[in-house]
Amino acid sequence: MRQPLDGIRVVDLTMVWAGPMGTRLLGDYGAEVIKVESPRQWDLLRALGLIPRDVPRWYNQSAYFNHNNRNKYAVSLDLAHPLGRETVLQLCVVSDVLVENYRSDVMDNLGLDYETVRSVNPRLIYVSMPGHGKTGPEKDYVAYGSNVEQLAGLVSVSGYEDGEPMKTGFSYGDPMAATALVGAVALALRKRRLSGEGCYVELAQRENLTMFVGEHLVGYSLTGELPQPMGNRHPHCAPHNVYRSAGEDRWIAIACETDEQFRALCAVIRRPDLTEDPRFATPAARKANERELDTVIEGWTLQRGHHEGMHLLQRAGVPAGAVLTTPELVADPHLRSTGSWVEHTHPDAGTWEMEAPPWNLSLTPGHIRLPAPGFAEHNDWVFRELLGLDDERIAALYEAGVAADQPDETLHR
Amino acid sequence: MTLPPGGRVQASWRHNFNALACGLNGRGRAGHERGAFAGGQLVVSGNDDVIAMEADAVRDSRAGNVDVLLLPRRPISALLVFHGPFVRRIRDDIVEAIRDYRPGRMGQMPPTRLDLSRLHCDRESEVPIQLPRRCGEAARRVRFASMGRPLEGIRVVELGTFVSAPYCGKLFAGYGAEVIKVEPPGGDIARAHGPFPRGEPDPEASALFLYLNTGKKSVVLNPREPADRDRLLRLLETADVLIENYRPADLAALGLDYATLAARNPRLVMVSITPFGQYGPYANYLGNNLIAFAMGGQMYITGTFEGGPVKNGGYQADYQGGLNAFSAAMLAVLTAEREGRGQHVDVSIQRCMAPILEASIPYYCYLGQWSGIRRGNHMASFIGIYPCADGHIGIHLMPRNWKPFLEVIGRPDLGEDPRFATQADRVAHNDELMAELYAWAATETKHDLYRRAGAGRAPVAFVHTMADLIESPQLNARGFLQRIDHPVAGEGIYPGPPWWMGPDDWGAGRAPLYGEHTAEVLGRLQT
Numbered sequence: 052m053r054q055p056l057d058g059i060r061v062v063d064l065t066m067v068w069a070g071p072m073g074t075r076l077l078g079d080y081g082a083e084v085i086k087v088e089s090p091r092q093w094d095l096l097r098a099l100g101l102i103p104r105d106v107p108r109w110y111n112q113s114a115y116f117n118h119n120n121r122n123k124y125a126v127s128l129d130l131a132h133p134l135g136r137e138t139v140l141q142l143c144v145v146s147d148v149l150v151e152n153y154r155s156d157v158m159d160n161l162g163l164d165y166e167t168v169r170s171v172n173p174r175l176i177y178v179s180m181p182g183h184g185k186t187g188p189e190k191d192y193v194a195y196g197s198n199v200e201q202l203a204g205l206v207s208v209s210g211y212e213d214g215e216p217m218k219t220g221f222s223y224g225d226p227m228a229a230t231a232l233v234g235a236v237a238l239a240l241r242k243r244r245l246s247g248e249g250c251y252v253e254l255a256q257r258e259n260l261t262m263f264v265g266e267h268l269v270g271y272s273l274t275g276e277l278p279q280p281m282g283n284r285h286p287h288c289a290p291h292n293v294y295r296s297a298g299e300d301r302w303i304a305i306a307c308e309t310d311e312q313f314r315a316l317c318a319v320i321r322r323p324d325l326t327e328d329p330r331f332a333t334p335a336a337r338k339a340n341e342r343e344l345d346t347v348i349e350g351w352t353l354q355r356g357h358h359e360g361m362h363l364l365q366r367a368g369v370p371a372g373a374v375l376t377t378p379e380l381v382a383d384p385h386l387r388s389t390g391s392w393v394e395h396t397h398p399d400a401g402t403w404e405m406e407a408p409p410w411n412l413s414l415t416p417g418h419i420r421l422p423a424p425g426f427a428e429h430n431d432w433v434f435r436e437l438l439g440l441d442d443e444r445i446a447a448l449y450e451a452g453v454a455a456d457q458p459d460e461t462l463h464r
Numbered sequence: 465m466t467l468p469p470g471g472r473v474q475a476s477w478r479h480n481f482n483a484l485a486c487g488l489n490g491r492g493r494a495g496h497e498r499g500a501f502a503g504g505q506l507v508v509s510g511n512d513d514v515i516a517m518e519a520d521a522v523r524d525s526r527a528g529n530v531d532v533l534l535l536p537r538r539p540i541s542a543l544l545v546f547h548g549p550f551v552r553r554i555r556d557d558i559v560e561a562i563r564d565y566r567p568g569r570m571g572q573m574p575p576t577r578l579d580l581s582r583l584h585c586d587r588e589s590e591v592p593i594q595l596p597r598r599c600g601e602a603a604r605r606v607r608f609a610s611m612g613r614p615l616e617g618i619r620v621v622e623l624g625t626f627v628s629a630p631y632c633g634k635l636f637a638g639y640g641a642e643v644i645k646v647e648p649p650g651g652d653i654a655r656a657h658g659p660f661p662r663g664e665p666d667p668e669a670s671a672l673f674l675y676l677n678t679g680k681k682s683v684v685l686n687p688r689e690p691a692d693r694d695r696l697l698r699l700l701e702t703a704d705v706l707i708e709n710y711r712p713a714d715l716a717a718l719g720l721d722y723a724t725l726a727a728r729n730p731r732l733v734m735v736s737i738t739p740f741g742q743y744g745p746y747a748n749y750l751g752n753n754l755i756a757f758a759m760g761g762q763m764y765i766t767g768t769f770e771g772g773p774v775k776n777g778g779y780q781a782d783y784q785g786g787l788n789a790f791s792a793a794m795l796a797v798l799t800a801e802r803e804g805r806g807q808h809v810d811v812s813i814q815r816c817m818a819p820i821l822e823a824s825i826p827y828y829c830y831l832g833q834w835s836g837i838r839r840g841n842h843m844a845s846f847i848g849i850y851p852c853a854d855g856h857i858g859i860h861l862m863p864r865n866w867k868p869f870l871e872v873i874g875r876p877d878l879g880e881d882p883r884f885a886t887q888a889d890r891v892a893h894n895d896e897l898m899a900e901l902y903a904w905a906a907t908e909t910k911h912d913l914y915r916r917a918g919a920g921r922a923p924v925a926f927v928h929t930m931a932d933l934i935e936s937p938q939l940n941a942r943g944f945l946q947r948i949d950h951p952v953a954g955e956g957i958y959p960g961p962p963w964w965m966g967p968d969d970w971g972a973g974r975a976p977l978y979g980e981h982t983a984e985v986l987g988r989l990q991t
Contacts, residue, residue, distance in 0.1 A: 052803065055795035072820075080795050099823065101831060114830030115823040184964075189938040192918035195860040197847055198925035206849065206858070207929045208777030211767070216856050216927050218841050218849055219776050220765030226820035230787050235963045237794035238639055241801070242614040242965065254963040258944055261933065262631075262962045263783040268945075270659040270671035271930035272957035278659075278930065283754060283775050286658065291754060293763070293773050302773050304758035312750075365749045372755035374773045376836045377824045380761045389744040391815045392829075403830045406819035410792035411741065411810035413722075415799055 052414045054081025059240070060146040062087060062139065063123065064130070066094045068196070069225035069256060070152035070180055071119040073232030078122030079408035079417040080233070082148070085433060086120060086424060087139060089129040090455035091462060093426060094120075098463030110426055110458055111399040117423040118405050121395070125424030126433040127454050130161050135453040139163065141438050144172050147249075148236055152180040155190040165251045175249040176239040180228055184255035194257070196222025203260035208267055210280035217280065227263070228256045288334065289341035290316070293374060294349045296357035302374035303357040305348060305364065313337065315367040320351040397422035426458045467492065467519035467530040490530030492519040613640025613969050618797065620644065620705040622680065623687075623696075623720075625652045627753070627779040628737045628813070629709035630676040631786030632793065636705065637679035638961055638970050644703075644985055645680045646696060648687070651978045652677070661953055667978055668952035674975045675958060678948065682976035683985045687718045696720075698989050701729045704800070705793060709737045709785075713748045722808040732806040733796040737789045739781075741812030751813075756781035760817025765824070768840035785813040787962075845898035846890055849927065850905035856927040857910055859901070863887045865923055872913075872920040873904055933959075950974045 056077055061084040063074040071086075071094065078084040088094055093110070100113020110116075126142075129135040140163070143149055149168060151158055158164055158179070165177045179185055182194035183202075200206050200223050210217030235252050243249055261268070267278045283304070285291040290313075291306045307313045310333075317325045325331050325347065330340040337344060352360050357373035364371035375383060381392060381404070389411075396402045400422075408417030434440045434448070448454040467473060467490075494501050494517050519530035618641040622633035630645075630652070637643040645652070654676060655667035667673075683699075685692040700706060706725065708715060715721060715736075722734050736742055739751025739759065746759075757763045757775040767774035775781075789811045800806045819825050828834045842848030846861040861869055863886075870879045878884055878900065883893040890897055910926035917924035928936065934957055939945050949955045951974075961970035 052799070052805075055799045068822075076791070101827065101833070114826035117830075118819075118826045183938055184942055187938040187941040189918055191921075192914075192925075193865070193921050193923040194925060195862065195923045197843070197860045198858055198923055201849070201856075201858040201925045201927045204928045204930060204933045205777055205780075206856075206927045207932075209766075209774075210777070211771055211774055214771075215841065215851070216849065217767065217774065217776075218858070220762060220767075220838065221820070221822040221824075223776070223780075227784070227787065230784075230791055230816075231962055233791035234635065234787070234794050235965065237791065237798055238614040239965060240798060241794075242969075244801075245612075245614075245616075250965055252963060252965045255942075258939070258942075258959070259962045261939075261944075261959050263780060264778050264930075265675040265959050266672040267778060268930050268933055268959055269675040269956045272934060272955075273661045273669075273671055273674075273953055274659050274663070276659065278777075280777060285754070287656075293754075293758065295772070300769075302758075302764075304754050304763070306752050306754040308752065365746075368750065370750040370752055370755050372749075372751065372758040374758040374764050375761050375818075376764050377761060377821060377828045377834050380818045381825070381828060383759075383818075385740060385744045385746040386815060386818060389741055389812065389815065391812075391818065400830070405829060406825060409788060409811075409816050409819070410795075411812070412792060412796055412799075412807055413810070414805065414807040415795070 054415050054417070055237075055412070056080050056082035059083065059148060061085065061148040061150060062142050062146045064139075064149065064151040064153070064158075065180065066092075066152070067096060067225075068119065068222065069228040070150055070232075071096065071116075071229075072226055073180070073229035074150055075119050075122060076229060076233045076409070077148075077236060078421075079419070080412075080415065081417075084123040085142065085146075085429070085437075086123045086125045087128050087130070087142075088125060088426065088458070089131070089135070090127050090427075090452065090457075091129060091459050093127075093458045093462065095463060096120075097426070097458075104460075104464065108399050108425065110460070110463075111397075111423075114400070114403070114405075117397055117400055120423035121405070121419055122421050123424055124421070124429040124432065125427060126430050127427035127456070127458075128448075129453045130163065132451060132453045134448055134451050136162055138434075138438070138440075138448065138453070140168065140171050142433070143168050143175055145437060146172070146175060147240075148176045148178065150178045150180065150232065150236075154193065155179075155181045155183065155185045169249065169251075173248055174243060176236060176243065176252060177249065178232065178235060178239075178252040178254060180232065180254045180256060182256050184258065185253055196225055199224030199256045199260055202257040204264045204268065205260060208264060208278050208280060210282070212280065212282035212284060214280055214282070224256045224260045228254055228259050231259050284341070287338060289337040290344050290348055292341075292345055292348075294345070294352040296352050296360055296373075297355055298357070301357045303352050303360045304372045304374060305352075306370045308370070310334070312369050316348075316364065316369045319363055319367045319369065320348065322347065322351075393419065395419060395422065399425055427454070427456050430454055430456065467517070470519060471530070472516065472518035490519060492517060492530045494518075613971065614965065615639045615641035618642070618704045619702060620707060621646060621696075621700055621703045623706060623708040623710070624737070625709065626654050626657075627672075627676060627782035628785035628789070629707045629735075630654065631783055632707050632735065632737065632789040633680060634676055634678055634972075635786075635790045635962065636707075636793075638972050639965075640969070640971070641705070643680040644699065644981070645677060645682050645976065646687075646699075647682055647684050647978065649684060651684075655978070666952060669950075671953075671956070674950060674953055674956060677975040678958060678960075678972040679974075680976055681981035681985060682979055683982045684979035685982075687720065693719065695986060695989065697725075697728060699985070700725055700732065702989070703729070703732060704806075705733045705735060705797065707735045707737070707789065707793070711738065711748055711750070712736070712742050726806065726808075730805060731800055733793060733800050733809060734806065735789050735793040735796070735809045735811065737785045737811045737813070739785075739813050741815060742808070742810040746814075753779045753781045756785070756813040756817065760784075760814045761821055761824075762817055764836060765821060765838055767838050769838050771838075771840075773838065781813055781817065784816055785811060788813075788816045842898065844891060845894045845901060846887075850901055852905045852908045852910055852913065852926070855910045855929070857905055857908065857913055858925050858927060860923045862923070866890075868920050869917075869922040869924070872917045872922045872924070873908075875900075875904065946972060948972060948974050951977070 059082045063086045096116035097110040102109040102112045206216045392404045620636045620643045622645045654673040657672040739756040740746040763773040849858045
């Protein structure tokens with residue numbers, strides 16, 4: 052069976068995380084993705100690999116880059132030069148999708164706005180992934196990863212009970228925009244099939260993430276009450292928290308939603324008396340006395356490892372989960388047995404494990420068929436095969452510095 | 465102009481001018497042939513010397529008055545014709561095209577998206593129609609024509625509760641699919657969640673349910689009852705997509721596993737969203753948002769070291785499951801429409817969450833390096849959240865942002881300080897810089913700082929509360945917040961769309977009442 056995006060060519064002008072991860076997902080499910088980097092403005096992730104700068108082609112060995120750019124081809128083109136702009140427009144003529152995640156005014160200033168690109172290929176789907184959107188009074192404000200979740204309202208409802216608003220542990224808006232990109236492109240492809248035309252798609256990262264706190268927004272508009280951080284608690288259910296386990300900084304989450312689960316929990320921790328205790332006998336009573344209940348439960352969890360606690364509770368029918376660290380995720384027997392990590396070989400970087408395509412589609416499961424491209428690795432293929440440029444033209448691109456085989460290393464020393 | 469019920473406008477027109485008449489609201493008829501139009505639809509007249517528009521005699525209770533906008537112009541350019549196959553030059557073609565539309569076919573164009581002050585009817589002077597140049601700004605205002613929403617014609621059955629499957633279904637409904645939500649007796653548990661207006665629990669007024677189920681139909685069926693299970697199976701024979709979030713063993717016990725469903729409807733795309741996926745040692749472990757958040761690795765890195773791991777606000781693991789499922793499902797929909805075969809889409813929330821911990825997985829897998837410490841609100845002094853006078857602000861300073869940031873905060877002296885000269889210096893003197901930033905932030909107010917930083921191109925934002933979101937000049941200017949009325953809960957403010965693809969492509973109606981569409985949907989099955 053052909054992959055879902057087989058035959059779809061994507062011009063990828065994105066850098067860093069949200070855009071590259073999104074176009075990588077398109078590549079995982081069959082799209083032919085061509086990453087365009089300028090010799091002078093190449094992807095920062097190549098420089099964040101912790102690779103010493105005296106290693107030859109260090110910029111091709113960044114795992115951070117290589118995880119987020121597999122299943123792509125790479126070409127070097129300086130879009131700020133007229134020859135580069137012209138060449139990328141030629142590439143748009145033979146492509147289906149363009150994705151960019153520059154600040155809102157950059158593509159317009161490069162003369163690569165939607166109307167221009169549409170005039171050379173009306174069937175092209177043009178996706179912008181700005182932080183704030185391409186319109187509105189804040190469109191040119193600078194917003195990086197951690198700012199997006201602040202703007203989305205998420206931080207205001209996150210954090211410990213009665214505590215300060217709390218950031219997430221990573222730039223959460225980026226991978227959510229990346230994930231949304233696949234849905235947006237697929238929708239646009241269906242729309243193109245119906246209408247015969249491409250379209251413009253604008254994925255504003257703060258708006259995409261605001262959707263994830265929609266119930267708080269609707270709730271506030273109906274009640275006028277500002278929601279507060281609740282830590283690991285649930286508004287109605289208890290016990291619902293994270294408890295210390297044996298070992299250094301090891302934790303287990305337990306979240307009972309029914310009387311039946313609570314009875315099972317009491318049986319496992321050998322405290323059947325709790326189900327009769329008026330402080331804990333009903334859901335409302337447990338919620339009202341959850342701190343006392345937590346103390347009793349932690350007395351049990353502290354005596355065993357988080358994996359052991361999880362298995363004992365799950366086998367009895369209690370929702371419980373170990374709070375996994377990164378090494379534990381990579382070693383996790385469940386993730387391993389479902390093929391979530393796969394061995395991968397890259398000509399400059401060697402062999403190691405990386406995440407498989409995330410979604411298991413029974414007929415079209417996605418696959419890794421290409422390692423991440425080295426800088427400018429596919430210049431020749433793009434210039435000659437895809438665009439049919441002649442030697443003279445290609446020489447002119449190199450001469451003008453629009454294309455190069457090596458990046459300007461001084462950019463990200 | 466607004467036409468009362470039965471009202472008619474007949475304007476004489478220069479014959480060499482075309483006219484665009486845009487129905488903003490209500491239903492009516494246009495031209496000599498009285499072709500029907502509805503709010504959100506476009507009427508184009510070619511060579512004619514009269515423009516006639518009339519409102520239907522009976523006003524549609526939902527749509528209200530008929531509002532039309534008339535725009536005169538010299539002969540319509542090819543560029544405009546390019547916008548849609550139904551935009552024609554010749555009057556007879558237009559009349560035919562109007563007759564051909566199915567009502568609602570052209571989708572919605574809310575009047576709030578139009579800048580009415582810039583568009584007015586003046587018979588004598590030419591009003592140029594600004595077509596999109598930069599699509600971002602212009603297309604929001606003026607793109608008159610579209611083909612209906614992108615998922616028109618797709619039928620989705622949602623057999624899901626709480627957050628993950630309903631969020632996936634909400635996106636399908638918003639982009640134009642018919643989404644039939646099958647609720648068990650008693651209803652989706654999100655109906656009991658709240659918050660509720662006036663704090664009074666009411667299954668029709670839970671904000672969580674209202675938000676996650678916009679634009680869906682509600683059918684009540686008990687899959688444990690043989691007659692209802694049979695109805696559900698027949699409903700699934702008519703469906704393109706099934707979204708469900710049962711534990712795999714529970715769904716199999718109901719006899720609703722993929723093999724059974726695919727045998728009856730090979731085109732069906734079945735989307736399963738669970739904490740651990742459909743197979744593997746933990747597939748039937750019990751899970752919910754908190755458990756998935758722990759097992760997906762995001763909890764361990766969130767919070768402070770002393771405070772212990774903490775989940776993010778709301779139901780973030782479930783939302784991640786819902787969004788991942790939507791994207792995965794759309795890939796399967798594309799495949800099904802091309803190949804004529806559905807498939808089973810297995811979304812494990814744990815597997816979606818685990819690889820996206822910034823660089824943690826790449827560094828550990830490739831370099832063997834890992835530092836899992838929880839850093840609270842500060843990745844470093846220059847990336848983090850600080851309390852200010854009236855809330856909290858967040859900064860995220862890359863090396864090149866240091867100078868613009870100091871300009872914005874009026875502290876160029878810090879730029880001269882050798883302790884903070886380079887990013888490496890700032891890391892080395894992290895605590896001293898943090899002390900400076902705490903002292904500075906306490907003197908700032910969030911709105912004022914945010915505007916100054918925006919103008920000065922420094923990556924500074926403030927922690928938006930729900931009130932800040934509703935008042936946000938940015939979100940309001942972009943029409944991202946919609947007021948949606950509900951017969952029980954009243955009017956609420958709803959965010960959307962998650963991404964914009966055209967003015968008509970997203971439409972979120974209200975959430976359904978419990979079983980509101982049972983008779984309609986099941987009645988259709990019997991015919």
